[in-house]
Amino acid sequence: xxxxxxxxxxxxxxxxxxxxxxxxxxxxxxxxxxxxxxxxxxxxxxxxxxxxxxxxxxxxxxxxxxxxxxxxxxxxxxxxxxxxxxxxxxxxxxxxxxxxxxxxxxxxxxxxxxxxxxxxxxxxxxxxxxxxxxxxxxxxxxxxxxxxxxxxxxxxxxxxxxxxxxxxxxxx
Numbered sequence: 001x002x003x004x005x006x007x008x009x010x011x012x013x014x015x016x017x018x019x020x021x022x023x024x025x026x027x028x029x030x031x032x033x034x035x036x037x038x039x040x041x042x043x044x045x046x047x048x049x050x051x052x053x054x055x056x057x058x059x060x061x062x063x064x065x066x067x068x069x070x071x072x073x074x075x076x077x078x079x080x081x082x083x084x085x086x087x088x089x090x091x092x093x094x095x096x097x098x099x100x101x102x103x104x105x106x107x108x109x110x111x112x113x114x115x116x117x118x119x120x121x122x123x124x125x126x127x128x129x130x131x132x133x134x135x136x137x138x139x140x141x142x143x144x145x146x147x148x149x150x151x152x153x154x155x156x157x158x159x160x161x162x163x164x165x166x167x168x169x170x171x172x
Contacts (some may be wrong), residue, residue, distance in 0.1 A: 002023060002024075003024065003171055003172065004021045004022060004023050004024075004139065004142075004171070004172060005021065005022045005023075005024070005028075005169075005170060005171055005172075006019055006020075006021055006112070006143065006152070006161060006170040006171075006172060007019060007020060007021075007022060007028065007170070008168075009028065009030050009031075009113055010055065010059065011159065013055060013058075013059025013060050014059070014060050015058070015059060015060060015061065015062065015063035015108075015109060016058050016059045016063045016064055016108070016109050016110065016111055016159070017109060017110055017111075017159035017160070018030070018054070018059065018111050018112075018113055019110070019111070019112045019113070019161060020112065020113045020114070021112070021114060021139050029113070029114045029115040029135075029136075029139075030101070030113040030114070030115070032115055033101050033113075033115045033116050033117075033132075034047060034051060036117075037099065043098060043099060043118070046097065046098050046099050047099065049094075049097075050079065050080060050097075050099055050101060053079065053080050053092075053094075054079065054101075054113070057090075057092065058111065061087075061090065062087055062090075063108040063109050064105040064107070064108050064109070064110070064111050065087055065108070067081065067085040067086075067087055067092075068080075068081045068085065068087075068092065069081070069103070069105045070082055070083065070085065071100075073102070073124055073133065074137050075104070075136075075137040075140035075141055075144070076102040076103060076104055076114065076133070076136045076137055076140050077102065077103050077104065077105060078100040078101075078102055078103075078116075078119075078124075079100065079101050079102070079103055079116075080092070080094040080097055081094065082094075097119070098118055098119060098120075099116060099117070099118060099119065100116045100117065100119045100129060100133075101113060101114070101115070101116035102114040102115065102116050102132065102133060102136035102137075104140050104143065106147075106154055106161075107154065107156050109156065109159045110154060110156065110159055110161065112139075112140075112143065114132070114135065114136035114139055114140075115132040115135065115136065116129060116132050116133075116136075117129030117132045142172050143172065146172050150164055151163065151164050151172065152164065152170055152172070
């Protein structure tokens with residue numbers, strides 16, 4: 001895997017800061033996902049629904065609540081959640097949702113978003129989003145290693161990730 005940046009994608013939500021990854025000279029992975037589907041007539045509504053789920057449901061209402069991160073797919077979680085989940089008076093159900101975006105939940109208030117795609121097969125291995133899923137798993141492994149080896153540090157109270165030298169510019 002090439003070197004990649006770990007950078008803030010959205011830090012304006014009340015409950016959660018979202019990070020993403022970016023290869024040098026490219027758009028970040030979360031933006032690639034949303035830009036790919038936002039103008040696709042078949043998937044534009046699902047894209048908007050997923051963006052609202054991320055920014056409003058996770059970002060503003062609940063944070064990275066475990067019920068919303070229940071679609072474990074090896075090293076990453078597929079969003080949106082599977083099944084019918086209830087948090088307080090809110091119910092979240094995405095029956096046969098056509099898209100997946102991959103993420104890792106570091107804390108209730110820190111999430112890293114990757115790319116994703118169309119879920120058109122029964123498993124990630126047989127779906128057209130197989131490459132995006134594998135890439136997300138590789139990014140997640142590298143980030144996990146960086147945390148364990150203290151190359152990066154999580155500042156939960158500030159909802160930040162910093163490199164070992166305190167910099168917000170993170171290359172792994």
